[in-house]
Amino acid sequence: MKLKLAFAAATLALAAAHAHADNPKLRVAGSLVSGGMIQQHKEQPFFENFAKNTGLPLDAEYKPVDVLGVKDADGLRIIKSGLFDIVALRLAQVSRDEPFFLGPDLVGLSTDYDTARKVVDAYSEAFDKRLQERHGAKLLGTYPFGPQVLFCKGAVTGLADLKGKKVRVSDLSLAKFIEKLGGIPVTLAFGETQQALERGVADCAITGPSSANSAGWPEVTTHVMPIGFQIHLVAYAMNLKKWQALPADQQAKLAAAFKRYEADTWAYSRELWNDASRCNVGQQPCNGKRYALKEVPATAADRKVVRDALTSVSLPLWAEICDKSFDKCSATWKQALGPVIGLK
Known part of the structure; x- marks a missing residue:
């Protein structure tokens, strides 16, 4: 209605x-x-x-x-x-x-x-x-929108620190990935996220640097980890x-x-x-709004965790759901993208 x-x-x-x-x-x-x-x-x-x-x-x-x-x-x-x-x-x-x-x-x-x-x-x-x-x-x-990265209110040193934390996500595969890390996925609309971070409804949230900068997320968070999960x-x-x-x-x-x-x-x-990645941590040149988040470098081990998530979490989950609505779904995906990413 x-x-x-x-x-x-x-x-x-x-x-x-x-x-x-x-x-x-x-x-x-x-x-x-x-x-x-x-x-x-x-x-x-x-x-x-x-x-x-x-x-x-x-x-x-x-x-x-x-x-x-x-x-x-x-x-x-x-x-x-x-x-x-x-x-x-x-x-x-x-x-x-x-x-x-x-x-x-x-x-x-x-x-x-x-x-x-x-x-x-x-x-x-x-x-x-x-x-x-x-x-x-x-x-x-x-x-x-660009690689979606991690913003947190409170110190983190890597993905392992998401265990027990409430993390804002935007879709089911990202939610399952956060669960695998021991985090608690929280599905929120983008416009609701800043207030959720401010009030403690979420401890961390994932979006692109530019979207976060425009929406003022760095005003209510302290750390950013520039590791891409998806690109939206x-x-x-x-x-x-x-x-x-x-x-x-x-x-x-x-x-x-x-x-x-x-x-x-x-x-x-x-x-x-x-530009927003620089702005969010107070670096120049910056055409957006400058903040002073602490940047947490992504380790090789954390990047591998994200890469491995494709075959261990997101692809199996998505294929199961998608094949129910379109019987050629995962087969079509593998035919189109397998050669691009080296997946048989």
Whole structure:
């Protein structure tokens, strides 16, 4: 019922905007405002100057999903419904409806930008096929928030120190990994995490350096461990009927525009990650807000624990869940990504 009410409210808002439109407009539900700089400095300008950026006789009616009052976890339902023409899908969140889409971001897999780029490229064909067949949408592109790292309130020297600590996580595979370390996973929305850290509901939390910097996590934590667990991906999907209604030349222009946008956002994400990593520990140059967290270097042993988590925790767990909803899930994953990561 809440989802239907949100759809209705968003429909009225967009209908009002269309009444004053000069050109046909695509209805776009973008990333969360709370997601930070990529939404503000890349996504919003791209869609607000859509005709110019794509060379198409189309504009975009763009709103971040949280401004629309729609939950990001409902992204696949929104795009399939036809209410929106393009939707930014946070893969960790929409994987509750489609586990296959978490495949390129399992714990221990895409732990750095270079690996993540190879993984996404190798997985995109299977991702797009599943998106079209099951959810009536076309994959346009992706971007990463960047390697997700550990922030703690109180001293830690390594992953072993998470034993007994309450750690904010964002998906099931990360929760199981924290459990294996002896920690207590706490599932919290990103916007609730700073207050949870401040009040002791969570002792530690995992996110990207830039997101943490924008949300003020370093104000309520003391230590950061720059070891990547996942990279957190966003994918842009277009309603398949809307895509198929475009002439072939317009499809080509739109695909080319998103390819440029994708390359731009991946590069910008890496710049933000590096800058925020410096800012959070008080180093220069820093274009964000400077803090004074204590950096805890990741040891080779801790990095191995994360790498091994792919085959010992996250892949078996995910495969079991995903194969129940899609019988070719894990086999497709291994065919696409096995050669990339050296897994038979």
